[in-house]
Amino acid sequence: MNLDLKLREHAKENPEKLALGWETGSFTYRELNERVQKLANQFYLSGVVKGDRIAIILDNCPEFVISYYACMRIGAISVPINPSFTSREFGIIINDSTPKIIITNEAVNEVLKQTKIEGNPQYLLRNDSIFSDLITDGQAEYLVDLHENEECSILYTSGTTGLPKGAVLTYHNLYHNAKTFAETLELNENDRTLILTPLSHIASQSNCMNTLIYCGGYIYLIPRWKSSSNTLSTLEKEEITFFFGPPTVYTYMLNDKDISTYHLKLRIAYTGAAPLPEKIFKKWRETFGFEIVEGYGLTECSPVVSVNPPHGRKKLGSVGLPINDVRVKIVNERFEEVPIGESGELVVQGPNVIKRYYNREKENYSAFIDGWFRTGDIAKRDNDGYLYIVDRQKDMIIRSGFNVYPREVEEVLYEHPAVLEVAVIGYPDAEKGELVKAVLTLKSGYGGKVEELKEFCKERLATYKVPQEFEIVNELPKTSSGKIVKTKLRELYT
Structure with missing residues (x-):
């Protein structure tokens, strides 16, 4: 099973259900699926074969979602890239991944013109009529047989310890994490999410887009963060039930002077990517009457490793319990498991862990020990199994x-x-x-x-x-x- 099959399943069983919305329009599952199919066919006619890379350099927009799933359908490997990067950063990632096609917008394309790019990739511009025609006028259908352990997407890490490196995620990595995350938070086809953090980031892709596609729910896109008032009014207007944001977003919203005037239908507020301050956790609970769910993950784990129980006990400062089928250990320098309560490096094993780093033989060797992935995070565990991230090893x-x-x-x-x-x-x-x-x-x-x-x-x-x-x-x-x-x-x- 893979996520694109779930999209096609929803398009067949609930064709007129809303799948995707944005400021100026919306798609049903039938409309979204048709556009994905037409773009996948055009990729095929352009010579794309299974395993080719396609770079997606777009803000949050319907074309991102269509391109991402069209890559899945054709068997191409998507390479989502942050559109706010500099010419230097684009050059490093594009020349490492060597995409056959680059999908972007006119503003980014101007930056790419100043970038030394090896090879001769084809460019598709979001605001160009040619790209619009590709997702509306395609005719023939093309499908490819895929194995769940084949490579689906490459996401480049932030490169805080050196040059960015591409984490290679398989179809099963992404499907399992979306499915398990949905089950953990009890999300379903009636849920509606707002995505305002970049879709080029794994959390927005997996925890929001892929998870709601898996459920058959509704996704509303904002191109980027504008203000706390814009976010709160959109949450209210779109009747959002599930929201993800880093702690910074919750901090800004809670400091909005008009926050008490909004009537939200949120039932799950989720956070990750950075530690949630205890003060923000308590203030949110006092303001809205329910608690933020904090979890932990990283790009290399698709991304979710652990989550606090949405309806069970949430321990302040903890990132919760490992999700289903994911195993963790906390080890010392000799790779020996440390006693409960002691700090050590967190290592992970499970269907969420990346296949490899792209073109990084040395990093692949050092990242895995006896089948365990080294996160580089310092953690401890209590008697109930709850995990606490003490800090990044390098910090x-x-x-x-x-x-x-x-x-x-x-x-x-x-x-x-x-x-x-x-x-x-x-x-x-x-x-x-x-x-x-x-x-x-x-x-x-x-x-x-x-x-x-x-x-x-x-x-x-x-x-x-x-x-x-x-x-x-x-x-x-x-x-x-x-x-x-x-x-x-x-x-x-x-």
């Missing part, structure tokens, strides 16, 4: 031989009424090895209060964990999915 700060985990410091600072967002990083020191620095934004109406923040931390943290420096800025650098980019912070402030 850990070592001051005078003591380990400082940035998340712990960040959680304390989030308790201060003046703090809107914060990221804690380490910087080199000749005497102590590393020192701790907090880079933060303040809520409107609060002035710079560095000494107050320092005293606040001293009251709540051991001395070696208290930041030596506080940098107050207007905005923290983030990825398109809303995750704070600590590598950029280190470049700017250390």
